[in-house]
Amino acid sequence: MDRLTPLRAFLAVADTGSFTAAARKLGVSRSAVTGHIQELERHLGTQLLNRTTRRVWLTREGQRYADRAGRLLGGLEALDAEMQSRSGRTEGHLHVEMAESVANARVIPRLPEFVRAYPDVSLRISLNEGVVDPTVSGADIGLRVGPLRDSTLRFKLLGRGNYIMAASPGYLQLYPPPRHPDELRQHRLIEFWDPDTGRPYDWQLVKGKQTASLPAQGHLIVDNTRAGLTCALAGLGIYEDLDFLLAQSLAEKRLIQVLPDWKRPGPPIAALYTARRPVPPHVKAFVDFLASVFGTGRS
Known part of the structure; x- marks a missing residue:
């Protein structure tokens, strides 16, 4: 057998x-x-x-x-x-689980580079808008946006963005842009659902040493970053997300940044992978590829 x-x-x-x-x-x-x-x-x-x-x-x-x-x-x-x-060979099957928003914005557009460099590595890609956890999914590598809590896994910190706010030009023609976080109370806000608390996240803003807090309004709530961006582009309100997820829409002027001086640090972005040594070559190769995508060093 x-x-x-x-x-x-x-x-x-x-x-x-x-x-x-x-x-x-x-x-x-x-x-x-x-x-x-x-x-x-x-x-x-x-x-x-x-x-x-x-x-x-x-x-x-x-x-x-x-x-x-x-x-x-x-x-x-x-x-x-x-x-x-x-032997210098890099081959095998690789299962990669990634946060959907980051995968589509940063990793998948660069994926041809990895495929060309390692043609003998076959890929299975799983996208997850929730908490990426290779210990549950069985993935070889997990690209997580959020806290690092896994003691059984190695990790490589890839980066950390800033949360910024933006709205469509059409929305801002109807509602003058806020000049201070307090004025957000007079606006329609696109908020994100927190599955841990069963309610939308409150707004926490930072400008230097100043902080401002705004309770969630609950008028429009999403639980998916793509849905949030689509709502913002449709002129449904002010939306907050990581800067690199909004970068293309801002560059194309389909969104305009709101309160540009107010932002807050985003969560860590990290690659989680096996703790065993030596790390399999195809796993190391993909972790190094992710590091190049986010501009960090080799593993």
């Missing part, structure tokens, strides 16, 4: 506690994962997993097998990475 494919399926289920999550992590169907586990259990002659309709957990033998098999597979992957590094 093919020993590695069922083993990877088993370890994915052991790691995620779910056949569905394991299938997502491996990029295969749930039925394929189930088949691989059954094949492995038949081969070993023992039950590795307990299953109910609500949860999956390791048997005692399954835990022993997962511990030792995980070390063996990790060693094999490290050996493969070492040999590829020595």
